[in-house]
Amino acid sequence: MNDLFTPYKLKGLEMKNRIVMPPMCQYSVNAKDGIATDFHYLHYVSRAIGGAGFIIIEMTDVEPDGRISDFDLGLWSDDQIPALKRIVEACHKYGAKVGIQIAHAGRKAEDAEVPVAPSAIAFDENYKQPRALSTEEVREMVEKFRKAVQRAVKAGVDAIEIHGAHGYLIHQFHSPLTNKRDDEYGEDLTKFGCEVLRAAKEEMPEDMPLIMRISAKEYVEAGYDIEESIEFAKKYQEEGVDIFDISSGGEGPIGAGGRPGTHAGYQVPLAREIKKALNVPVIAVGRLDEPTLANAVIGNEEADLIAVGRGMLRNPYWALEASKKLNKETEIPKQYVDGFRR
Numbered sequence: 498m499n500d501l502f503t504p505y506k507l508k509g510l511e512m513k514n515r516i517v518m519p520p521m522c523q524y525s526v527n528a529k530d531g532i533a534t535d536f537h538y539l540h541y542v543s544r545a546i547g548g549a550g551f552i553i554i555e556m557t558d559v560e561p562d563g564r565i566s567d568f569d570l571g572l573w574s575d576d577q578i579p580a581l582k583r584i585v586e587a588c589h590k591y592g593a594k595v596g597i598q599i600a601h602a603g604r605k606a607e608d609a610e611v612p613v614a615p616s617a618i619a620f621d622e623n624y625k626q627p628r629a630l631s632t633e634e635v636r637e638m639v640e641k642f643r644k645a646v647q648r649a650v651k652a653g654v655d656a657i658e659i660h661g662a663h664g665y666l667i668h669q670f671h672s673p674l675t676n677k678r679d680d681e682y683g684e685d686l687t688k689f690g691c692e693v694l695r696a697a698k699e700e701m702p703e704d705m706p707l708i709m710r711i712s713a714k715e716y717v718e719a720g721y722d723i724e725e726s727i728e729f730a731k732k733y734q735e736e737g738v739d740i741f742d743i744s745s746g747g748e749g750p751i752g753a754g755g756r757p758g759t760h761a762g763y764q765v766p767l768a769r770e771i772k773k774a775l776n777v778p779v780i781a782v783g784r785l786d787e788p789t790l791a792n793a794v795i796g797n798e799e800a801d802l803i804a805v806g807r808g809m810l811r812n813p814y815w816a817l818e819a820s821k822k823l824n825k826e827t828e829i830p831k832q833y834v835d836g837f838r839r
Contacts, residue, residue: 500804501792502825505550507739507778510655512550512802513593514827515795516816519742519782519804520553520598520658520710521579524568531561533580541584543808545593546586546830548681548816551802552588553658553708554581555667558648559641562609563601563666572599573823585721589653595710596656597649599642603666604675607743615670615689617675633679635689638666643696650700657697657824658708661733663688669711671729671814674720674748687732694736712743713767717748723767727774734775742804743768760827761790769799777837778788780804788819790839812821 499590518541527534541552557570569579585595601834604614604627613634614627630638646657658744661667667674670682670689682688697707711733713726730741745764764783772779781800785791786808804836819839820827829837 498527499557499795500796500825501788501795501823502827503504503795504803507704507779510551510706511652512595513592514548514550514816515802516548516550516791516819517780517782517802517804518544518549518552518809519780519806520555520660521806521810522555522565522569526568528570528621529567531558531564532571532577533570535582537570537693538584538587540597542587542591543576543586543813545591545643547809547812547814548820548829549593551594551596551656551815553656554584554595554654555643556598556600556602556660557581559599559601559638559645561664562606562612563603563641564609565602565605565607567608568777572597572648573641575648578648578652580629581649581698585653589669591830594655595653596658598710599645599649599777600660601638601642603664605664614666615675618675618677618710622665623776627680636692639689639696640693642693643700646697647700650705656706656708657701658710658742659690659693659697660710662712662742662744662747663712664712667693668747672715672721672748674715674717680775687729690729691732691736694733694738698737698838701749706739707737707741708740709738710744712747713743714745714746715748718744718752720748723770726767727771730771730775736776738777740778740780740801741768741771741775741834742782743771743800744782760784761787762794765794765799772800778802782806786815788822792818792823
């Protein structure tokens with residue numbers, strides 16, 4: 498039976514355990530140019546030293562106005578490659594594999610003068626009014642994703658994650674709540690996401706896994722549910738997605754910060770349903786900070802990997818602590834061995 502510390506292999510990606518540090522924006526003021534800083538280096542490398550098997554670098558955007566805030570990372574310029582490469586190489590040195598989440602915030606780009614979206618629908622009264630992308634601009638956006646993936650590969654990452662969740666641009670296209678277009682990208686709500694995935698695959702080495710994060714459920718009136726997300730995930734799987742990172746929410750006022758999202762493992766049933774329906778590996782996330790629960794999700798075959806967000810923000814050495822709590826063997830840096838003796 499597999500557990501949290503069973504190695505995992507997907508194509509050319511080999512992880513020493515099934516513990517994932519999920520992408521979490523750091524909103525670092527000194528990253529205004531989109532370039533990772535010393536803080537980002539310390540932030541990620543400390544989790545590699547702390548035993549995480551797989552680290553996914555935070556939402557990294559394809560253009561300046563695609564960021565949630567002006568303090569997020571970007572990959573719209575070659576100037577942004579070296580700082581990321583430095584992080585990846587150091588994480589590798591300490592035994593962690595590294596992915597990166599490529600994204601565009603769409604109508605949720607808070608610092609863009611005029612955000613863009615599939616349709617000119619604001620997120621709520623506190624957000625700016627977006628303008629709808631023209632058909633040609635949508636095609637250009639696909640190429641921006643392509644170039645960002647190309648740069649990520651040059652930075653040496655082990656996997657690419659495309660962000661199709663949390664109410665950001667790809668999610669906005671595949672949600673009927675936010676896509677009211679009358680062109681080809683409105684006739685097929687998954688067309689934009691599929692084209693982005695296709696472009697990404699063309700830039701990735703053949704043995705590099707392609708991950709996609711999706712919101713499997715929208716917590717708003719008339720929003721889609723698991724049945725609909727299974728259907729659009731099938732289309733994305735056909736375009737080459739190797740593993741789905743299952744989250745939820747992002748459209749409307751209710752999401753992980755409100756209701757639901759108040760109990761441990763609240764998104765695990767969604768991950769289990771996607772895994773079963775598509776026969777595809779999945780990453781489960783959402784209040785899985787308790788090692789016993791995280792381990793049970795793997796042991797019960799509800800998910801293949803476990804993403805621990807808040808737990809790793811609190812404790813860079815979450816994975817090492819979990820190994821002791823679960824009585825599992827893992828490599829502890831020799832400098833820290835005395836701290837883990839019983």
